[in-house]
Amino acid sequence: MPSRISFGDRIYRGLLRLLPADFRGEFGGEMEQVFHDQRRHTPRERGWAAFLHMWWTTIRDIVSMAPREHWSVLRQDTRYAMRMMRRSPGYTMAAILILGLGIGANIAVFSVVNSVLLQPLPYLEGNRLVLLRQRAVKLGEDDVPFSVAEIADYRSQNRTLADVAEYHSMTFTLLSVREAHRVRTGVVSAGFFDMFGVKPLLGRTFRPEDDHPGAPAVLMLSYEFWKTNEAGDPRIVGKTYQMNDRVHTVVGVLPPIPQYPSDNDVYMPVSACPFRSSARMIANRDGRMMRVFARLKPGATLEQCHADLSTMAGRLEAEYPKSYPKTAGYGISSAALRTELTAHARPMLLLLLGAAAFVLLIACANVANLILARMARRERELVIRTAVGAGAGRLLRQLLTESSILALGAAAAGLLFASGSLRLLADFAEQLTPRAREVHIDGWVLLFAVLCACATTMVFGSLSALVSRANPAEGLKSGGLQLAPAAHRNRIRGGLIAAQVAFSYVLLIGAGLMVRSLAQLQRVDAGFVPQRVLSVGFDLNWSRYNTSGKTRAVARRLLDSVQSQPEVSAAAISSSFPLDPDTHGMNAMDQSFRIEGSVTSEAETPPVANIRTATPGYFQTLGIPLVSGRLFRETDDENATSVAIVSRSLARHRWGVQDPIGRRISFDGEKWITIVGIVGDVKEFGLARQAPDQLYTPLAQTGMVGSILVRTAGDPAALTNQMRRAILAIDPQIAIITVKTLDEVRADSVAAPRNTAQLFGLFAALSLIIAVAGIGSMLALSVRQRVREIGIRMALGARPRNIVSAVIRVGLALTGIGLVAGIAGAVALARFLNSALFETAPTDPGTYAAVSAVLLAAALVASWLPARRAARIDPQTALRSE
Amino acid sequence: MSNSQTGLTPAMFNVLLALADGGKHGYAILKEVAEHTAGEVQLSTGTLYGIIKRLLEDGLIDEVTARPAIPNDDQRRRYYRLTAAGRALAVEEARRLERLVARARSKRLFAALKRA
Numbered sequence: 001m002p003s004r005i006s007f008g009d010r011i012y013r014g015l016l017r018l019l020p021a022d023f024r025g026e027f028g029g030e031m032e033q034v035f036h037d038q039r040r041h042t043p044r045e046r047g048w049a050a051f052l053h054m055w056w057t058t059i060r061d062i063v064s065m066a067p068r069e070h071w072s073v074l075r076q077d078t079r080y081a082m083r084m085m086r087r088s089p090g091y092t093m094a095a096i097l098i099l100g101l102g103i104g105a106n107i108a109v110f111s112v113v114n115s116v117l118l119q120p121l122p123y124l125e126g127n128r129l130v131l132l133r134q135r136a137v138k139l140g141e142d143d144v145p146f147s148v149a150e151i152a153d154y155r156s157q158n159r160t161l162a163d164v165a166e167y168h169s170m171t172f173t174l175l176s177v178r179e180a181h182r183v184r185t186g187v188v189s190a191g192f193f194d195m196f197g198v199k200p201l202l203g204r205t206f207r208p209e210d211d212h213p214g215a216p217a218v219l220m221l222s223y224e225f226w227k228t229n230e231a232g233d234p235r236i237v238g239k240t241y242q243m244n245d246r247v248h249t250v251v252g253v254l255p256p257i258p259q260y261p262s263d264n265d266v267y268m269p270v271s272a273c274p275f276r277s278s279a280r281m282i283a284n285r286d287g288r289m290m291r292v293f294a295r296l297k298p299g300a301t302l303e304q305c306h307a308d309l310s311t312m313a314g315r316l317e318a319e320y321p322k323s324y325p326k327t328a329g330y331g332i333s334s335a336a337l338r339t340e341l342t343a344h345a346r347p348m349l350l351l352l353l354g355a356a357a358f359v360l361l362i363a364c365a366n367v368a369n370l371i372l373a374r375m376a377r378r379e380r381e382l383v384i385r386t387a388v389g390a391g392a393g394r395l396l397r398q399l400l401t402e403s404s405i406l407a408l409g410a411a412a413a414g415l416l417f418a419s420g421s422l423r424l425l426a427d428f429a430e431q432l433t434p435r436a437r438e439v440h441i442d443g444w445v446l447l448f449a450v451l452c453a454c455a456t457t458m459v460f461g462s463l464s465a466l467v468s469r470a471n472p473a474e475g476l477k478s479g480g481l482q483l484a485p486a487a488h489r490n491r492i493r494g495g496l497i498a499a500q501v502a503f504s505y506v507l508l509i510g511a512g513l514m515v516r517s518l519a520q521l522q523r524v525d526a527g528f529v530p531q532r533v534l535s536v537g538f539d540l541n542w543s544r545y546n547t548s549g550k551t552r553a554v555a556r557r558l559l560d561s562v563q564s565q566p567e568v569s570a571a572a573i574s575s576s577f578p579l580d581p582d583t584h585g586m587n588a589m590d591q592s593f594r595i596e597g598s599v600t601s602e603a604e605t606p607p608v609a610n611i612r613t614a615t616p617g618y619f620q621t622l623g624i625p626l627v628s629g630r631l632f633r634e635t636d637d638e639n640a641t642s643v644a645i646v647s648r649s650l651a652r653h654r655w656g657v658q659d660p661i662g663r664r665i666s667f668d669g670e671k672w673i674t675i676v677g678i679v680g681d682v683k684e685f686g687l688a689r690q691a692p693d694q695l696y697t698p699l700a701q702t703g704m705v706g707s708i709l710v711r712t713a714g715d716p717a718a719l720t721n722q723m724r725r726a727i728l729a730i731d732p733q734i735a736i737i738t739v740k741t742l743d744e745v746r747a748d749s750v751a752a753p754r755n756t757a758q759l760f761g762l763f764a765a766l767s768l769i770i771a772v773a774g775i776g777s778m779l780a781l782s783v784r785q786r787v788r789e790i791g792i793r794m795a796l797g798a799r800p801r802n803i804v805s806a807v808i809r810v811g812l813a814l815t816g817i818g819l820v821a822g823i824a825g826a827v828a829l830a831r832f833l834n835s836a837l838f839e840t841a842p843t844d845p846g847t848y849a850a851v852s853a854v855l856l857a858a859a860l861v862a863s864w865l866p867a868r869r870a871a872r873i874d875p876q877t878a879l880r881s882e
Numbered sequence: 883m884s885n886s887q888t889g890l891t892p893a894m895f896n897v898l899l900a901l902a903d904g905g906k907h908g909y910a911i912l913k914e915v916a917e918h919t920a921g922e923v924q925l926s927t928g929t930l931y932g933i934i935k936r937l938l939e940d941g942l943i944d945e946v947t948a949r950p951a952i953p954n955d956d957q958r959r960r961y962y963r964l965t966a967a968g969r970a971l972a973v974e975e976a977r978r979l980e981r982l983v984a985r986a987r988s989k990r991l992f993a994a995l996k997r998a
Binding site: 019023026027029030031032033034035037038041057058061062064065068069 | 907908909912913924926927928929930931932934935956958959960
């Protein structure tokens, strides 16, 4: 061989790298030699053309034969792998099942992540849709609705928006032939659906003429309402309903799309909404109740839009100083709709994806151990194959083929698991984002499954390489694959067990912290007594009860009827109630007020309180304690002095150490209200949130209704039908929205953290089972391998107790190592959970202690079974064996 | 494109033919095939060794263990020769071709060609 090889030969050697390693190993040197000869003998006189021709045919030749040769090796390896797997079905099934669970968990979570976070919105050019927001920074409000006048200004004066559409949602009573329905109604401007690019399933969407004052009232039905309430009637277009004392005609049905900001049953144009279309509303710049969506002009960015809107807001502030007081700090911003739709879901889904990745890691470590155990059993076969000339690379490739077949099988099993559990996950996501209904398995999810399979194959591949190259000198000498010595292999297996324990520990800590946080939440004193209280949410037909006098009168009759039931010990009617899901996060009832005698400067933020209207029995029914002063009386009616009760927080925040009782406040600066009592704080908007500054006014002086609350001696749920009958007897057109016990309401308020804890718990349990099974199977194998040694020790006088403790010691030692690593990992990672935890530190010692105890106990049980088998080994038989 | 009866492609048959009169190394095979077919069958190294691999696997050729004594011979060179099975298959293929040519003659194909 020439000592220095020429450039051409070197290129040829490079080309040969395209061929399978063993082909190269067998013929590579020879091919180089032949090519060298060929080059030397290509007659120079034939010149460049011959030279180029030779290179061209050579390159074409190698490039075309390489895939053929690789394919032939792959086919051979696959046939062989399938034969080996058929020979040990138990191993194959276990590996596919465990990996399948790991991959399945990932596929399931990914399919949600994919549909919710990664896919574009199912609207036309969804990435250009934005949501406009007014803010009143100094009032602490970042989502102030828009008034009709404001929408008109922003629509006509902007330079960056192609379309501007408005939206608000109300509940109306829809009368069909059979009964009264309370329907959530989206009130939208005519271009709303066109802006989103929504094509109707049936009929048409709204047209500009539908928006004109006095236009015939029309409706569009949501897909869900059409399916559920109209049984998907294909001839629905043209059907009429009675609503707000007018005939409404159905003009179209929407396709199943995510509705934002809230789900509605039906949609109407602004002209059909009695509130939005009233002259008073249109003239009042401060009558803010609409949300505004817009579409960016092509090429316009969010930043440009923001600058554009801010300029306009500045102009409006200068022009209408009364509507935009300096004390409120008005401003405007825009946010991409896509970000807005998934803001709550994103952190939770990413956490879950992380948890699922951990399950896969554990499954990988577990199956890696199975593979190692199997490699040990196949040692003889591998040695023989090496002896007949298979190179190390060749055997590695064989092992890799086996693992990729396993992984692909597992990915298929995972897809099955995932499609089975998809509904469950979508229900979970439903609480976080309206996009949950888009969750499905598509090409991206399939690709992800394949990627998971590839990743696991790579893990196994590097592991096989680790084991086979553990002793490179020996490997080189024999020219083949050399398995690491048994001791080294056991170290690797031990390491894998410890890794499983560690990963499992991290997941268990995650689940443990969430459970603890949930327990903390459930322990929270919400400031009222939910037991044995039934709540009935209802809506009056707006058009019939159009004055506060009429509302008060019907409330009086309702309350009398309810109170006359013998089971009812206390009852009240109020505008809403604590933890009412209908008012969650809605600050519509937040109102700023003035305190008599106090001088507030321009720059100072006025005091704000959440307003609740209630009948006198409200506090007794809910068990809200009176702190000082008095509760409402029946005599606090429209003819008496206006009175109010404040919560303890409001009293402290606004009057400090002074007694607010007898002091007066005003909302409008004209009508003054005297404070007559202080009651305890109530967590109105969620157990994890601060009790708001609450101000109660008597229903008899205002006339806002929304719910009936009754306290009973027995089971409140048993009263459901009785309550319905009593209410409908007063007026069959009253729409009953929800009937729930306050215990249920309270439980529902923590549904999202509960479901998250459950999902995390599920993943953690899965990982614990896999890890514990790993410990058990490894010890069982090691006992089987050491039968003879154990036999000798017993023959030499070791007692079964010693044997048991020796085996358990190994199991516990590995668990201990994993535990230490797990604690380190958990401390490092748990801070990512911080935002999801309530009054629970990510390093909560109690959780760490409890999880450690659970893991140790599980490891003890897993070690106990093989230990007992070891102790039962008969020394006679053991010594005779082998 | 392989022959359905013997499973040999023309290139494989040519390699067998090249080895019919004794063991040769790769480059010699390449050269002989090119010369004897007047450049009609052009093997490159890749194709050649693909064929050699298959012929070895099928037991039609084997490696010559006793290398011919050639001064300055490169040790990377390996010499191949026909096995009995390889020879038998080559003969069978040659006969098949012979019969084919005889048929063509009986149909006076060549005469027709000359007249044309």
